[in-house]
Amino acid sequence: MTQARMIEQQFMRWVEFVGGLRHSLFGRAMNRVFPSFALVVDKNPGKGDFTSIQEAVDSIPLINLVRVVIKVNAGTYTEKVSISAMRAFVTIEGAGSDKTIVQWGDTADTTGPSGLPLGTYNSATFSVNSAFFIAKNISFKNTAPVPKPGAIGKQAVALRISGDTAAFLGCKFLGAQDTLYDHLGRHYYKDCYVEGSVDFIFGNALSLYEGCHLHAIAESTGAVTAQNRMSILDDTGFSFVNCKVTGSGALYLGRAWGIFSRVIFAYTYMDDIIVPSGWFNWGDPNREMTVFYGQYKCTGPGANYMGRVPWSRELTDEEAKPFISMSFIDGTEWIKL
Structure with missing residues (x-):
């Protein structure tokens, strides 16, 4: 059997698995939708319960079992949460x-x-470690400037989400290198805006991005994604559906941070900044045998599949089906917004 045929068979086995079973890493998700109480944050002490977001969070019981809504009034809150x-x-x-x-x-x-460097994980402006988190109509920003090409230690996370079953609606994630740390868990992003330069969506989550705007501010070469699936057993990957990719620089759709990295773009508009090859193997040709990178019915001058690396694929209807609905993240079970 040829190597190409083996890769094709492995891919289709995974497609059938994703489309047919609940993801094995996660149990049944039991969300609590209706709020039990609300807190108000306002920079003016007379207009809210708290003047900082962290104060409001800290007022919630350490073990919380009810839906709590923290309404954050207009303003710029310069704090680490x-x-x-x-x-x-x-x-x-x-x-x-x-x-x-x-x-x-x-x-x-x-x-x-x-006294030691924070590292990428702890650089986040906003960190979420709990399950069933929801964010609506708010911006998460890391104000660190765009680093020069090749700069070391300049990863600057705007938001890190390390909890399962999180949803983001109408949010903005603003930064440069490593803006959105889509770390662990099942996540849903709807009508969000993500801005950055290099690997500005990265991590090992299982995430669906729907109707999102991905905007590059790279001064030279950048990348949208760096998905970090390291094991063939991980049920993880990023799927972008009905999104658009715009901005500056020469942009890769993804870099193979993880040996088994998975990223799919479907029905997505791509500006002419996309590097024709589309994807980068992280300097390791062996990863070309194990990553899964695909496009499905994308549009725009950057979406032309001609010139793409041979180890990516233009998906068929059958191959694309598991990635373009809520079933990709078991969403019908826990997304009740």
């Missing part, structure tokens, strides 16, 4: 993504409290 693992069912709702902004400026090489 973290939601701990057991504070589930938290909703953060802004007054609009251009009106409510939470921002900070740490990078991976920023010195932390221990």
